[in-house]
Amino acid sequence: MNMVVLTKGVPDFREGQVSFDEDGHLERGETPTVMNPNDEHALEAALQTKVRQGGTVSVMSMGPPGYGDVLREAMESVYADDLYLLSDREMAAADTWATAITIATALEEMEPSPDLVFAGFKTADGETGHAGPQTCWAYGMPIVTHVVSLEIDPDEERLRAKRLVEGDIEEIETVETSLPAFVVADPEFEPSYRRAEHRLRHRDLREETRERAADHEEHMTVWDHADLNLDPDYIGLDGSPTVVSSVDPIPKAPAEREATMVDPERDEEMRQVFEEMAPLAGGE
Amino acid sequence: MTERERYEAVVVGAGPGGAAAAAVLARNDVETLVLERGVEAGSKNVSGGLLYAEESAPYAIDDLFPGFREAATERPVTDYYLHNLAGDRVETFDITDLHEHDTEWSDAVLRRKMDSWLAERVHELTRETGGGLLTGVRVNGLLREGGEIVGVTCDELDPIEADLVVAADGVNSELARDAGLMDWEEPEEWFQGVKAVVDMPEGAIDDRFGLDGDEGEAHLFSGDLFEGVRGGGFLYTNEDTLSIGTVFHLDSLVAEEAEPHELLDALLTHPLLARWLDDGYEEFEYAAKLVPDSKKVAHPSPHEARLVLVGDAAGQMQAQGPIIKGMNHAVTAGALAAEAFSEARSRNDPDAAGDLYERKLRDEGVMKKLRPPRYRAVRALAEHDPVTDALDAVLESPVGRFGVRALGDRLETLYGSPFLSMMVPDTRTPYVTLPTVIAEELGERIGGENDVDPPDLADRIGDLTYDVDVGNPHIEVDDDSFAASGDAVTACPVSARDFGGGCYREETVRTNGDERTVVSLDTQPCVECGTCAVVADTDWEHPRGGKGVEFRQG
Numbered sequence: 001m002n003m004v005v006l007t008k009g010v011p012d013f014r015e016g017q018v019s020f021d022e023d024g025h026l027e028r029g030e031t032p033t034v035m036n037p038n039d040e041h042a043l044e045a046a047l048q049t050k051v052r053q054g055g056t057v058s059v060m061s062m063g064p065p066g067y068g069d070v071l072r073e074a075m076e077s078v079y080a081d082d083l084y085l086l087s088d089r090e091m092a093a094a095d096t097w098a099t100a101i102t103i104a105t106a107l108e109e110m111e112p113s114p115d116l117v118f119a120g121f122k123t124a125d126g127e128t129g130h131a132g133p134q135t136c137w138a139y140g141m142p143i144v145t146h147v148v149s150l151e152i153d154p155d156e157e158r159l160r161a162k163r164l165v166e167g168d169i170e171e172i173e174t175v176e177t178s179l180p181a182f183v184v185a186d187p188e189f190e191p192s193y194r195r196a197e198h199r200l201r202h203r204d205l206r207e208e209t210r211e212r213a214a215d216h217e218e219h220m221t222v223w224d225h226a227d228l229n230l231d232p233d234y235i236g237l238d239g240s241p242t243v244v245s246s247v248d249p250i251p252k253a254p255a256e257r258e259a260t261m262v263d264p265e266r267d268e269e270m271r272q273v274f275e276e277m278a279p280l281a282g283g284e
Numbered sequence: 285m286t287e288r289e290r291y292e293a294v295v296v297g298a299g300p301g302g303a304a305a306a307a308v309l310a311r312n313d314v315e316t317l318v319l320e321r322g323v324e325a326g327s328k329n330v331s332g333g334l335l336y337a338e339e340s341a342p343y344a345i346d347d348l349f350p351g352f353r354e355a356a357t358e359r360p361v362t363d364y365y366l367h368n369l370a371g372d373r374v375e376t377f378d379i380t381d382l383h384e385h386d387t388e389w390s391d392a393v394l395r396r397k398m399d400s401w402l403a404e405r406v407h408e409l410t411r412e413t414g415g416g417l418l419t420g421v422r423v424n425g426l427l428r429e430g431g432e433i434v435g436v437t438c439d440e441l442d443p444i445e446a447d448l449v450v451a452a453d454g455v456n457s458e459l460a461r462d463a464g465l466m467d468w469e470e471p472e473e474w475f476q477g478v479k480a481v482v483d484m485p486e487g488a489i490d491d492r493f494g495l496d497g498d499e500g501e502a503h504l505f506s507g508d509l510f511e512g513v514r515g516g517g518f519l520y521t522n523e524d525t526l527s528i529g530t531v532f533h534l535d536s537l538v539a540e541e542a543e544p545h546e547l548l549d550a551l552l553t554h555p556l557l558a559r560w561l562d563d564g565y566e567e568f569e570y571a572a573k574l575v576p577d578s579k580k581v582a583h584p585s586p587h588e589a590r591l592v593l594v595g596d597a598a599g600q601m602q603a604q605g606p607i608i609k610g611m612n613h614a615v616t617a618g619a620l621a622a623e624a625f626s627e628a629r630s631r632n633d634p635d636a637a638g639d640l641y642e643r644k645l646r647d648e649g650v651m652k653k654l655r656p657p658r659y660r661a662v663r664a665l666a667e668h669d670p671v672t673d674a675l676d677a678v679l680e681s682p683v684g685r686f687g688v689r690a691l692g693d694r695l696e697t698l699y700g701s702p703f704l705s706m707m708v709p710d711t712r713t714p715y716v717t718l719p720t721v722i723a724e725e726l727g728e729r730i731g732g733e734n735d736v737d738p739p740d741l742a743d744r745i746g747d748l749t750y751d752v753d754v755g756n757p758h759i760e761v762d763d764d765s766f767a768a769s770g771d772a773v774t775a776c777p778v779s780a781r782d783f784g785g786g787c788y789r790e791e792t793v794r795t796n797g798d799e800r801t802v803v804s805l806d807t808q809p810c811v812e813c814g815t816c817a818v819v820a821d822t823d824w825e826h827p828r829g830g831k832g833v834e835f836r837q838g
Contacts, residue, residue, distance in 0.1 A: 196418060
């Protein structure tokens, strides 16, 4: 089973990490780049498949050379075998369309060709959720989105997945498709290791990967547009049909509730809290 | 449906007993899977802290795991003292000779460090057989087919079949109870220990005990400082910390309604301890453990079909007078069980492993140490209240006191006798009356103030690490009446009367004009010692793999 996980480096939007300027614009230089949080679920789905079925996992990303660290992070969490970075000025400032064309071409370039491609459910910066399905369309394979659990039948070359219908955990359907296929893991994806042999293999992989990740650059292939035989007019900014006319910061929502600070040491203040809360406990 | 997983041997629990069993199995090319419920081996384990290698035992842990002492233990015990206490009078006996009897070496240990080191070796050894060691997996029962034991069931994994199941799952072994081999019925069959691992400033242990870095001490304490509860205290020197604890007969704790943490504080704040501790006293960890009394519960036939019990799971914890040995017996038993299985397997009769294991325990002299025949004779005579009362009355009378004075130094020699230590009855005489009289008659007053201010129970609980399995309590109270379960309020080491932050609380419930005193339980602060399984009416299980308390020292 040859698997590829697509990942993206995004600004670390966690409190304390992210910086905005006075106008509310992201200060890219001041904000560290991390692996897109949703991609973790894609990595987990790939790892589960590798542990259960064996095979190799490659992690692929498109971005500046500095994305090597993001790929190393991905390598550590998915115990990946090798890394692919699509990095080239011509690829820069691509919208999801141009990104999809680039990645799909890279997937075609891979030897041996992938049986399964995994991606997370939308990135934390663009939040479009388009790049995955567009890549899949450009490459030409079936896609299963919002996957919460996954079984592979390598002999029959089929996958069976449980997926959320309308993104709702209340409604789950089971779908089957042939391989190769594209799987978008939902944040609700839960890897399951119910056999000791799987957990032992998981442990082996972790130990193997620790050594590999230490010099991850040895395992990284960097491709530019020439390597992929891509026409610069169809990738990057030039190949992006999306036009960004302006960016407006999202205004802060006005606070609807009023906060009162109380000192827990002061009985009188705690009594007020109690009196405020007592009616709620009564179901009112 | 995929096929059921199967290993030749499944070892449940990665303490010293499980580690020894797994190592010997692996060396005999038995495909061995080790399942440990803690997030790491040692995270669920507590012991007072002395590990012995006996000259007469067929196995010692450093033979099975080369480099063990260098990597996994603390200081060796080079001097051993017993302190008889009465008020501020102390009479100290040097019992190093007794300690060294049949002892190849003896080291203080901290279980997190020791067991996690062992687990790494065990994983390497067993992985080569096709098995390995997994943490965070709780085995919750025996897998049976047509009434026969064929493997184990787990919380985290699908059922696993095995030709041999080694239950090394500790004092509260759920497998031993599933098989009906052990129970939690009688408080007099158990001890309960609590322990503080105490931080010491750099160099303080060498300075205050007068030691070189490669020397260590053990101290025992008995007398009148524990409110008449039968038991005693201990202090062992680790590399940079001290293990200080108290161990009491559980029936006595219950009868006296004593609070275990207060008894520990009584030791910590005794004037004698002021020579080692000061107002900078700081605890790394408070822990507790139920300890089986092998004299009463060591199972003479610890096996059932494919299941064998080793270590605490089989009640193999020897506590006779000042001799306290558990881990070494677990190592021997684990290794013997593994040996028995490999021999039985090579004769194409793996089901004979249990009987062979039982024979080996007997032939190698293990059972004789765990259940000494001499103790049985003494018990028949001495463990009756009228006898105890008479003996105590004599000891405390002018006649007895004269006898103690007349014996003088010879008492130290008598205390150092391995022969006599086998016969110490479980009454208040040896634990309380005799040491008190000895200290009163022969002891010297010790001056000085003890400035130790031990943390209260809330702080001790607050310092522990828990991964709470919210909404899934592992213990349930079956009968919440105070008569059935009230003893847990005091006996539980993380509960106390008039303390709301512990596991067990006494509550008054008014319904329809009726007033009833009941016991309520919150398992969040639980240290998984098992005390309440014995003294209260509970449905007791371990938490799921990786959940519950996580000891950093142990």
